[in-house]
Structure formats: structure tokens, C-alpha cells
Amino acid sequence: MGLQWVILSYVVAAEAALAIMLTLPYPKALKSRFVSLISLILQPSLFIVPFAAFQLLDIYWKNEHRLMCTGEICTAAERDRYDKSIYKAQRNAILCTAACLLYWCIYRICKYHKELSSMEEEEKRYKDQ
Template sequence: MALQWMILACVVAAEAAVAALLTLPAPRAVRGQIVGLTSMFLQPFAGVLPFAGFQLLDIYWKKEHRLMCTTEVCTAEERVHFEKAIFKAQRNVILCVSVFLLYWSIYRICKINKDIKALEEIEKRIKEE
């Protein structure tokens, strides 16, 4: 189970690095290469989205079927274990949501850069005429 969360953590780190790379100022030629390369890899990397969605469903299912330890019947050790499980679930939800948000951000940044490039080409053609 921990391997799945390790994979998602690595994906989030990679997506954050790519998003940072896309938003850093760079010359047009370099930016065009970065955007082109990132756009090329966006579709294969979309495979992580169903994986993250499945993990969210798994967290929800475990939350619904978890034994509650809120009464005075529970021992201190059981209560600590319950609270740790809740904190881990919250961390994992944040991780899954981050995958979706970062992927969407990268997609939109690439789309905006492509639109800007297309508008610059149109402007260039209009000026030539």
C-alpha cells in the first residue's frame, strides 16, 4: 500500500517541477521547446489520473467502513491508532487532489503558450500583408 502513495508522491513532485519549469521566464526558443516536449508527454501521463481517482475511492470506502473510536470505550492506544489513520487519509487525499490540480495546471499552461504562439504567427502574417 505504501508503494502506491510513494508513486503518487513522486508524480506530484515531478508535476510540480514541470509546472515550475513552465512558469519560469525563458527565451522564446527555449520556452517553445519546453512547451512542445511537455505537451508531447501530457497524454501518456494522463494515465495517473484514473490511478489517483481509484485511490480517492479507496480512501472514501475505508472511511465509510472504518471502526469509529470516539467513545470512552476505546483505549488510548486505539485512539492514537485511529487518529494516525485519519491523518494519513487526509494526507493522501491532499496528494490525490494535487495530482489532478497540477496536471490541469500544466495542461492549461501548455495550451495558453500554444495559443500565444498561434496568435503571434497570425500577427506576423498580418504585418507581412
């Protein structure tokens, strides 16, 4: 069960690195090649959105069917275990949300750069006429 969270953690780290690399200033030629490379990677990496959504549904289902440990009958160890599971669920929900949000940010950054380059080309054509 922990492997899926490790994979999701690595994907979020990679997405964060790509988002940072996309926002750094580069020469125009290098930037356009880098954006086109990332755009090619975006379509196959779309799997992360349904994967993260499924993980969020799994967290929700487990939260709804979790045994509550709030009464006097719970020992301190059981209460600590319950609290730890709640914190892990919250961490994993943030991880899933971050994966979807970072994917969307990378997509929008790439789309912005493509639109900007097409506008620059159009402006260049109008100046040449």
C-alpha cells in the same frame, strides 16, 4: 499498499517541478521547445487522473467502513491509532487532489503557450501582408 502513495508523491513532485519550470522566463526558442516536449509527455501521463480518482474512491470506501473509536471502551493507543489513520487519509486525499490539479495546470499552461504562439504567428502574417 504504501507503494502507490510513494508513486503518487513522486508524480506530484515531478508535476510541481514541471509547473515551476513552465512558468519561469526563458528565451522564446527554448520556451517553445520545452512546451512542445511537455505537451508530448502530457498525453501518456494522463494515467495519473484515473489513478488518483481510484485512490480517492479507496480512501472514501475505507473511511465509510472504518471502525469508530470514540467511546470510553477505546484505549489511548487505539485512539491514537485511529487519529493517525484519519490524518493519513486526509494527507492522501490532498495528495490525490494535488495530482489532478497540477496535471490540469500543466495542461492549461501548455495550451496557453501554444495559443499564444499561434496568435503571434497570425499577427506576423497579417503584418507581412
